[in-house]
Amino acid sequence: MNINKNVLRNNHKTFKRALCIILTLFVVFTIVTVWGNVTLSVDTFLFETDKVNVESGYKIAHVSDYHNTDNIFLNDAVFSSLEVEKPDAIVLTGDLIDSRKTDIEIAINFVSRLVEIAPVYYVTGNHECNVSIKSQSAFDNMILDLKALGVVVLRNESLEITLPNNEKLNLFGINDPYFHCEYESEVGEATDSLCASFKVDKSKFNVLLAHHPEQLEIYSEYNFDLVFSGHAHGGQIRIFNQALIAPDQGLFPEFTDGEYKSGDTTLIVSRGIGNSVIPLRVFCRPHLIYLEIK
Ligand SMILES: [Fe+2]
Numbered sequence: 001m002n003i004n005k006n007v008l009r010n011n012h013k014t015f016k017r018a019l020c021i022i023l024t025l026f027v028v029f030t031i032v033t034v035w036g037n038v039t040l041s042v043d044t045f046l047f048e049t050d051k052v053n054v055e056s057g058y059k060i061a062h063v064s065d066y067h068n069t070d071n072i073f074l075n076d077a078v079f080s081s082l083e084v085e086k087p088d089a090i091v092l093t094g095d096l097i098d099s100r101k102t103d104i105e106i107a108i109n110f111v112s113r114l115v116e117i118a119p120v121y122y123v124t125g126n127h128e129c130n131v132s133i134k135s136q137s138a139f140d141n142m143i144l145d146l147k148a149l150g151v152v153v154l155r156n157e158s159l160e161i162t163l164p165n166n167e168k169l170n171l172f173g174i175n176d177p178y179f180h181c182e183y184e185s186e187v188g189e190a191t192d193s194l195c196a197s198f199k200v201d202k203s204k205f206n207v208l209l210a211h212h213p214e215q216l217e218i219y220s221e222y223n224f225d226l227v228f229s230g231h232a233h234g235g236q237i238r239i240f241n242q243a244l245i246a247p248d249q250g251l252f253p254e255f256t257d258g259e260y261k262s263g264d265t266t267l268i269v270s271r272g273i274g275n276s277v278i279p280l281r282v283f284c285r286p287h288l289i290y291l292e293i294k
Pocket residue numbers: 065067095125231232233272276
């Protein structure tokens with residue numbers, strides 16, 4: 001009888017201890033996850049090239065996948081960082097708005113603050129495409145609002161930017177390929193024809209803004225030196241730094257965060273600021289990138 005009582009007492013203690021550990025882990029996980037969704041992670045890259053001589057440097061801030069983020073902590077963090085870093089240019093690589101949230105005004109207000117800091121260059125993402133399907137006039141008005149703010153909208157267009165020392169950078173921007181195709185299986189072909197529409201002079205310094213990172217091989221074929229992308233949201237959930245899932249890449253995606261190379265092309269991928277289908281990030285903080293060209 002005594003032996004049974006002791007066993008029961010020990011089992012009860014073990015259960016309480018296990019419950020305590022599980023609750024502690026749950027509380028820690030919740031705190032870390034909340035913190036990881038309302039704070040900004042900032043990464044800095046150096047891009048050295050022989051094609052231009054800019055000893056003083058030219059700093060580009062890369063903001064992607066804003067998705068109408070109305071989180072004041074994140075918005076404040078973005079502007080606090082930009083005010084300190086004072087970039088020479090800001091590139092927005094698509095999904096500035098979210099097709100599931102209708103309040104485009106949040107994105108326009110965000111951009112109205114960006115243009116006070118530096119020239120802003122923008123390309124569309126798949127969410128802009130979805131918005132245009134739902135309401136062409138809402139999309140058209142958004143583009144008009146961006147242009148009225150002085151944003152350079154690059155929908156299969158390019159321009160020359162003058163860097164310090166009177167050096168030149170050719171900036172290209174493609175529309176999201178979903179404006180030109182319907183299915184995931186057609187994204188590569190659409191991207192290829194969009195890139196082919198440019199005359200890229202290999203001897204010049206060529207930078208591309210393109211929402212989709214998984215098309216790196218194609219960007220490389222068209223002689224872009226540097227490409228800025230987003231779209232993958234860092235895989236949204238990262239376990240031991242392995243991304244879990246991304247649109248157009250599926251499970252365990254490859255192109256989600258940071259720097260990638262193919263041939264002479266360097267791809268920089270932002271994990272983005274906001275969320276869409278999955279409203280939460282796990283070990284995948286919102287992301288702001290600075291890249292200095294030297
Ligand atoms: Fe996105």
